[in-house]
Amino acid sequence: MNQNQLPTIVLASRSPRRAALLRQMGIPFRIVSDDIPEESAGRADPVEHVIELSRIKAKAVLDRVEEGIIVGADTVVYLDGEILGKPKDADEARAMLTKLSGRTHAVFTGFTIIQVNDGDPFSDVEKTSVTFRHLESWEIDDYVQTGGPMDKAGGYGIQDRSGLFVDRIDGCFYNVVGFPLTKFYQGLKRILDVDTLRRIINSGGGIPG
Amino acid sequence: MNQNQLPTIVLASRSPRRAALLRQMGIPFRIVSDDIPEESAGRADPVEHVIELSRIKAKAVLDRVEEGIIVGADTVVYLDGEILGKPKDADEARAMLTKLSGRTHAVFTGFTIIQVNDGDPFSDVEKTSVTFRHLESWEIDDYVQTGGPMDKAGGYGIQDRSGLFVDRIDGCFYNVVGFPLTKFYQGLKRILDVDTLRRIINSGGGIPG
Numbered sequence: 023m024n025q026n027q028l029p030t031i032v033l034a035s036r037s038p039r040r041a042a043l044l045r046q047m048g049i050p051f052r053i054v055s056d057d058i059p060e061e062s063a064g065r066a067d068p069v070e071h072v073i074e075l076s077r078i079k080a081k082a083v084l085d086r087v088e089e090g091i092i093v094g095a096d097t098v099v100y101l102d103g104e105i106l107g108k109p110k111d112a113d114e115a116r117a118m119l120t121k122l123s124g125r126t127h128a129v130f131t132g133f134t135i136i137q138v139n140d141g142d143p144f145s146d147v148e149k150t151s152v153t154f155r156h157l158e159s160w161e162i163d164d165y166v167q168t169g170g171p172m173d174k175a176g177g178y179g180i181q182d183r184s185g186l187f188v189d190r191i192d193g194c195f196y197n198v199v200g201f202p203l204t205k206f207y208q209g210l211k212r213i214l215d216v217d218t219l220r221r222i223i224n225s226g227g228g229i230p231g
Numbered sequence: 232m233n234q235n236q237l238p239t240i241v242l243a244s245r246s247p248r249r250a251a252l253l254r255q256m257g258i259p260f261r262i263v264s265d266d267i268p269e270e271s272a273g274r275a276d277p278v279e280h281v282i283e284l285s286r287i288k289a290k291a292v293l294d295r296v297e298e299g300i301i302v303g304a305d306t307v308v309y310l311d312g313e314i315l316g317k318p319k320d321a322d323e324a325r326a327m328l329t330k331l332s333g334r335t336h337a338v339f340t341g342f343t344i345i346q347v348n349d350g351d352p353f354s355d356v357e358k359t360s361v362t363f364r365h366l367e368s369w370e371i372d373d374y375v376q377t378g379g380p381m382d383k384a385g386g387y388g389i390q391d392r393s394g395l396f397v398d399r400i401d402g403c404f405y406n407v408v409g410f411p412l413t414k415f416y417q418g419l420k421r422i423l424d425v426d427t428l429r430r431i432i433n434s435g436g437g438i439p440g
Contacts, residue, residue: 046390046391046392046394047392047394047395048392155413155417158425160425160429164429164432164433180404181255182255183255183256183257183432185255185256185404185405185412185413186256186412186413186416186432187413188403188404188413189403189413190401190402190403191400191401191402191403191404192399192400192401193399193400194397194398194399194400195389195394195397195400195404196394203394203395204364204394204395204396204397204398207395208364216367216369220369220373223373223392223395224373
């Protein structure tokens with residue numbers, strides 16, 4: 023790699039939320055992703071599950087990427103010893119939201135960074151606690167009707183109107199959206215020199231607010 | 232007001248973030264706002280300060296609104312007994328961010344809801360704790376250069392690239408952006424019947440995520 027050229031960040035994820043978050047922070051990237059079913063990591067422990075799936079996602083595209091940094095990520099909701107992934111249909115979405123109503127659950131996102139042609143993958147995980155207020159059944163029904171739950175772990179997206187379900191969070195907000203930006207940035211700090219990191223962050227511009 | 236007609240929500244605020252948040256939650260509204268200087272409420276206590284300023288903002292437009300619900304809001308950052316409003320220039324922004332680096336501060340948003348032609352104003356306040364990681368001086372400089380701090384309490388906007396400064400939050404995320412959506416929604420629940428509230432929330436659509 024040319025010394026003056028910035029390493030390309032390759033997002034191995036189809037989540038439009040992850041792409042939007044990277045854009046928001048001014049981090050330039052391109053997307054190369056496979057369709058990896060959630061069942062590919064069958065772990066009962068949520069930390070092991072999201073890290074394993076993030077590794078699988080990142081490694082799956084390794085032979086199609088010639089240089090740069092590959093990032094895989096996976097997010098789950100965890101309550102009562104159960105991992106909640108994406109609901110299969112409206113009924114399952116309703117059941118998940120009914121379960122989350124009035125209670126505190128955990129959101130785990132694991133991510134894996136692979137530097138192409140350079141050493142070991144780096145993985146990390148972020149946990150955020152999310153407390154829902156008590157939900158009326160019509161609030162759940164109306165939200166399910168919007169289609170919002172359908173492609174999201176736990177059946178909700180805190181950045182859409184189900185944000186009105188959330189009383190408080192404890193931890194990283196962006197982790198709940200699907201990608202722990204600060205922890206990812208700190209991961210980049212471990213593998214890149216300051217000058218390169220700074221140029222990456224400043225090259226994309228980001229949203230001024 | 233016609234029984235089938237929804238009350239208009241009037242946002243007495245010029246903050247583009249507050250407008251974006253209401254849009255995101257699918258709450259229809261229009262903006263009628265005066266330019267109220269921060270100095271209009273000179274309270275030392277952050278809770279009294281934001282509630283007073285939110286009342287002043289809402290009342291200031293009362294004679295220009297014929298019906299509906301007026302909403303005023305004000306947000307400050309609070310650390311070491313000091314209220315941090317919007318920085319006046321780049322130097323003050325740098326000083327604020329240097330002060331926030333590596334520490335936990337509080338964000339207070341007060342809001343006031345006035346039903347035009349109907350009774351007393353309702354005010355409430357939300358507090359969120361925000362913990363910044365340690366910031367390098369180049370990270371502060373580069374962010375100040377984007378202009379991001381200039382119209383924001385405490386000199387940062389968690390929804391822009393300064394989100395990378397935040398280690399964790401404890402409480403309502405949207406309060407840090409500038410408007411505590413869940414508490415506002417609960418305020419609406421106090422003054423509107425369920426059917427009207429439900430029609431308001433469903434009329435705007437919101438962002439499916």
